[in-house]
Amino acid sequence: MKRTISIFGSILLLSFSLWARPLFAADSVRSDLNQGHADAALQKLSAALAQNPADAEAHNLRCRVYYQEELWDQAIPDCEAAVRANPSSSEYHLWLGRAYGQKAAHASLISAYKLAKKVAAEFQQAVQLDPQNTQALADLGEFDVSAPSIVGGGVSRAQVLAPKLQAVDAAAGFNLQAKIAEATKDYGTAESNLKFAIAHSSTPASAWVDLAGFYRRRGRMSEMVSALHNGMSLDHQHSAVLVDAADNLTAAHLEPQTAIHWLQQYLAAESLSEDAPAFAVRAKLARLLADEGDTSEAQRQLAAARSMASGYRIPARAFSSVAAR
Numbered sequence: 001m002k003r004t005i006s007i008f009g010s011i012l013l014l015s016f017s018l019w020a021r022p023l024f025a026a027d028s029v030r031s032d033l034n035q036g037h038a039d040a041a042l043q044k045l046s047a048a049l050a051q052n053p054a055d056a057e058a059h060n061l062r063c064r065v066y067y068q069e070e071l072w073d074q075a076i077p078d079c080e081a082a083v084r085a086n087p088s089s090s091e092y093h094l095w096l097g098r099a100y101g102q103k104a105a106h107a108s109l110i111s112a113y114k115l116a117k118k119v120a121a122e123f124q125q126a127v128q129l130d131p132q133n134t135q136a137l138a139d140l141g142e143f144d145v146s147a148p149s150i151v152g153g154g155v156s157r158a159q160v161l162a163p164k165l166q167a168v169d170a171a172a173g174f175n176l177q178a179k180i181a182e183a184t185k186d187y188g189t190a191e192s193n194l195k196f197a198i199a200h201s202s203t204p205a206s207a208w209v210d211l212a213g214f215y216r217r218r219g220r221m222s223e224m225v226s227a228l229h230n231g232m233s234l235d236h237q238h239s240a241v242l243v244d245a246a247d248n249l250t251a252a253h254l255e256p257q258t259a260i261h262w263l264q265q266y267l268a269a270e271s272l273s274e275d276a277p278a279f280a281v282r283a284k285l286a287r288l289l290a291d292e293g294d295t296s297e298a299q300r301q302l303a304a305a306r307s308m309a310s311g312y313r314i315p316a317r318a319f320s321s322v323a324a325r
Helices: 002-018 026-035 040-051 056-068 073-087 089-107 109-129 134-146 156-169 170-183 187-200 204-217 220-231 240-250 256-268 278-291 295-308 314-323
Strands: none
Touching: 026 040, 026 056, 040 056, 040 256, 040 278, 056 073, 056 089, 073 089, 089 109, 089 134, 109 134, 134 156, 134 170, 156 170, 156 256, 170 187, 170 204, 204 220, 204 240, 220 240, 240 256, 240 278, 256 278
16 A cells, blocks of 8 residues: 555656746857857747747747847737746736837837837836846836826836835946936936946946946036956956947947957857847857958958847848948
């Protein structure tokens, strides 16, 4: 009898472990996501969803791959499916809000108005489900600063949210305060808060880039360049912040060789991130290389980008720069 119970118990445990085991290798997909291997990730996720169409995590990850490829119309249905499958996930609501937001940024005025309300609702739900979700709080705060009250935003909402964010992440809180001050044209306070964010940040390189972006928007180019170099000297992991720094130089039409070097450092590092997909970075690098006359290397970078993410529509500017040589 004891042996029968023992065998029965073992069968139950085995059945539970098989039920609990993910139907796809989520860690492998996340690695592809971070490495920028969009095609490989999509192949794995499509296979997983063919087996289990209600797999919330697979839908969320596929949404994020499409998001990387800037395919908003494909991203949104997957993020919606993830939320339907697991409506209590703050993270899933956050990503759905982001997908709606990017779609709105590239839509007509009427469509953008409708989508903006959805963005607000998803970010607010993400915060409600997890008041400690720093990214959700920060994204909601940024939305509130940039969107009018008629679609659920407004600076007054951001001002209420800022102390809540600051309690969770002091640097992020100061960054939101800076955005509020800049939006209200209080540029001195904005600059001070960005400097406070640097002092309180666990990743000061990123905070330096935020300050540099402020200087660029204010036309203070020498201070921007200095802030970028200060920040990059602290980025010992060669993280995605290098890409943001290079973008600032490119937008200001300054130090193209430095921007190229920073993009190359990022691509050669072991800290590739979903935040800066390698295929998109290679397309940026191709544009800069072509502008500097290195057509062959630019073409190599474009070919590598296409091989990683065949669905990514490489910006026409990158194509024209190479074709013109």
